[in-house]
């Protein structure tokens with residue numbers, strides 16, 4: 001039996017595991033610091049109170065029930081010893097013959113790590129529920145205050161970063177403040193709500209075509225979002241953000257501006273690209289260690305493409321499957337194959353019922369694109385129960401213009417105990 005270890009149960013790791021688990025000659029160990037696979041593309045729906053956390057996550061263990069050659073461990077991998085062929089966790093070490101590293105990326109604050117406290121990013125369920133808490137709490141506090149300046153500050157939401165996540169967050173807050181607010185709060189003047197999307201580059205959605213990105217900017221403005229391009233945030237704190245000479249007072253700042261390699265991959269002494277992602281060989285292996293494959297967001301794959309592939313779920317899924325295929329081929333003493341990406345296009349939503357979809361030369365925008373976005377996301381969600389509930393939840397919020405998961409959950413479980 002050959003020992004294969006997969007570190008990371010995200011899109012890349014899970015797709016590799018699903019292929020390898022069927023091979024009885026392989027003893028497969030999947031290690032993730034969390035006990036669940038997270039469908040990150042729907043995280044902002046949790047942050048914006050449209051979905052509940054359990055609807056976009058699936059326990060990794062439950063996906064491999066019945067496979068006696070598969071072991072799932074919830075552990076944090078802290079190092080890889082490439083000479084001893086071991087991965088080290090806080091609780092021990094595990095030996096491998098083949099290793100797939102698929103640990104994704106983390107937010108980058110470009111050297112301003114202290115900003116994270118005031119401007120959380122969106123990558124984990126904890127961050128999504130924290131963002132939901134901050135946004136909903138701002139509305140609750142605005143309802144109570146009689147000070148108009150304070151109310152204005154509480155109802156100003158700044159999103160930094162004009163990529164798909166920033167656009168989706170801005171659109172959702174824009175709609176939430178315009179429609180849900182107007183219905184549910186008696187003292188808040190919805191006109192005071194201000195949502196600002198700040199992008200340092202000359203336009204939002206740089207990976208989409210210029211024409212559609214301008215259309216999205218117009219759509220955002222239509223739901224009350226101000227789009228500030230060529231605007232660099234130079235400072236931020238609990239009271240607001242500074243953009244060049246301008247100070248914007250706000251109580252909620254969200255970060256969607258940049259990513260860097262995960263801590264574990266930063267520790268490996270290997271060649272990297274400018275974003276810190278690991279440069280891989282054409283077959284996705286590490287050039288100096290053919291038994292190690294690097295997949296998903298953390299890999300920098302630049303063979304036969306104009307620029308290194310971006311961090312997208314379909315790329316991670318295809319790379320995970322490809323790494324598994326190459327391991328199987330090596331076990332049969334066949335040569336490994338180079339990875340070829342099949343472009344599945346890209347999409348982003350703008351508010352509750354509009355989206356933008358680009359697949360090759362096909363470009364769609366508007367409500368039809370939103371339905372396509374919805375169907376694709378539900379199709380890729382793991383688990384029948386999740387798909388069913390998400391569809392019902394969406395249908396309801398679409399028809400009623402409501403957000404069902406508007407719960408403010410404090411992050412400290414002793415919160416109410418301390419107060420009483």
Ligand SMILES: Cc1cc2nc3c(=O)[nH]c(=O)nc-3n(C[C@H](O)[C@H](O)[C@H](O)COP(=O)(O)OP(=O)(O)OC[C@H]3O[C@@H](n4cnc5c(N)ncnc54)[C@H](O)[C@@H]3O)c2cc1C
Nearest residue numbers: 008010011012033040041077103104296297311312313316
């Ligand atoms: C808010 C948001 C919206 C997005 N929207 C889209 C979209 O609409 N379309 C699209 O195509 N892509 C989207 N993406 C990108 C997509 O989610 C990623 O490309 C994809 O998740 C990458 O998969 P991965 O397997 O490389 O990493 P991940 O899915 O991040 O998985 C990495 C796994 O590794 C685990 N891990 C990390 N470090 C360790 C460690 N030291 N020890 C143990 N386990 C560890 C993590 O817990 C995690 O489970 C979005 C991402 C975000 C954050």
